Amino acid sequence: SAVISQKPSRDICQRGTSLTIQCQVDSQVTMMFWYRQQPGQSLTLIATANQGSEATYESGFVIDKFPISRPNLTFSTLTVSNMSPEDSSIYLCSVESGGGSYEQYFGPGTRLTVT
Amino acid sequence: GQQVMQIPQYQHVQEGEDFTTYCNSSTTLSNIQWYKQRPGGHPVFLIQLVKSGEVKKQKRLTFQFGEAKKNSSLHITATQTTDVGTYFCATNFGNEKLTFGTGTRLTIIP
Numbered sequence: 644s645a646v647i648s649q650k651p652s653r654d655i656c657q658r659g660t661s662l663t664i665q666c667q668v669d670s671q672v673t674m675m676f677w678y679r680q681q682p683g684q685s686l687t688l689i690a691t692a693n694q695g696s697e698a699t700y701e702s703g704f705v706i707d708k709f710p711i712s713r714p715n716l717t718f719s720t721l722t723v724s725n726m727s728p729e730d731s732s733i734y735l736c737s738v739e740s741g742g743g744s745y746e747q748y749f750g751p752g753t754r755l756t757v758t
Numbered sequence: 759g760q761q762v763m764q765i766p767q768y769q770h771v772q773e774g775e776d777f778t779t780y781c782n783s784s785t786t787l788s789n790i791q792w793y794k795q796r797p798g799g800h801p802v803f804l805i806q807l808v809k810s811g812e813v814k815k816q817k818r819l820t821f822q823f824g825e826a827k828k829n830s831s832l833h834i835t836a837t838q839t840t841d842v843g844t845y846f847c848a849t850n851f852g853n854e855k856l857t858f859g860t861g862t863r864l865t866i867i868p
Contacts, residue, residue, distance in 0.1 A: 674854060685846060686801065686858045701855075735800055745850045746791055749800040 645670050645738050647750035655756045656726055663722045664753045666736035671716035673739075676747065677709075680733040692719045726757045760785060760851050762859040770865045777834040779862035781847035788852055790823055790830040796843040839866050
């Protein structure tokens with residue numbers, strides 16, 4: 644299984660600012676996924692990030708608000724731009740286990756509070 | 759979009775009682791996965807089912823995939839305090855993206 648780290652683990656930010664979340668994997672992976680989990684809710688996929696191409700965003704999420712970088716096969720960043728209190732959430736990155744199985748391994752998450 | 763519903767949303771059980779959560783889809787699923795998320799933690803993969811009528815066990819946990827591959831269940835026998843958390847089913851609807859169910863939050867009364 645992959646070991647995934649995220650930074651920061653939590654942050655409190657002022658509205659109107661931006662925060663970049665980093666996700667590091669201990670092995671090379673083709674696809675990385677970014678999710679949002681609002682308090683007490685399920686996980687919602689924001690985008691899929693492939694190395695060497697632009698991220699694919701899900702309905703309701705746009706690149707201007709959530710720009711994603713994927714510079715190599717072990718690293719990705721998600722930026723939450725021009726934040727508002729509605730962006731307060733947990734942001735998680737994940738990777739597939741590979742080998743034809745679709746199970747995913749998740750990072751520990753970044754808990755974001757926007758004031 | 760395609761959705762996966764889970765019931766119940768919350769379940770409070772006395773320690774030692776059994777617990778079951780159900781996952782339902784209106785469409786036939788190619789697979790179903792189950793994840794557990796402890797309070798303050800991240801989702802952790804438990805198991806994947808792919809065959810119609812498949813049943814898998816992990817100690818006190820029993821996972822079942824319906825014959826029509828539209829529903830699944832997770833049953834925990836004799837719950838313990840370590841079982842506390844939210845249980846999610848998830849499926850990929852034939853592509854690489856996972857769609858998570860709404861989740862069932864389990865609390866245990868000691």
